[in-house]
Amino acid sequence: MMKITVEFMVDDHFPEEWYEVLSAFAGLELDLPHELVPQVGDHLDFKVTTFVDPPDFWVDATEEDELQQYEIADQLLADQELAVVKRVFSGDRIRLYFHIDGVHPAAETD
Secondary structure, eight states: OOEEEEEEEEOTTOOHHHHHHHHHHTTOBBOOOGGGOOOTTOBOOTTTOOBSSOOHHHHOOOSHHHHHHHHHHIIIIITTTOBEEEEEEETTEEEEEEEEOSSOGGGOOO
């Protein structure tokens, strides 16, 4: 059975504190049938996507630090409507790559 995983490409100046949150998702397997695997350019809605083994804070954030991690993940992954920028096949795996800008949506100013 083909595994479908997510990976992230980030800018050189990506804030270090966001790496921990992204690393909890990088390499996670999606619970999707092969025929529904997004193509390059397709968007993936991380709020409704089912992961095989998601981070605890994504499922049930109860502690303050978990809530902070959830909020960062929600803004980085879900609110930006990330599109697949690259698909890589290797062995029994399809890796979907998403690009995340270094500017956090909540940090943008006019």
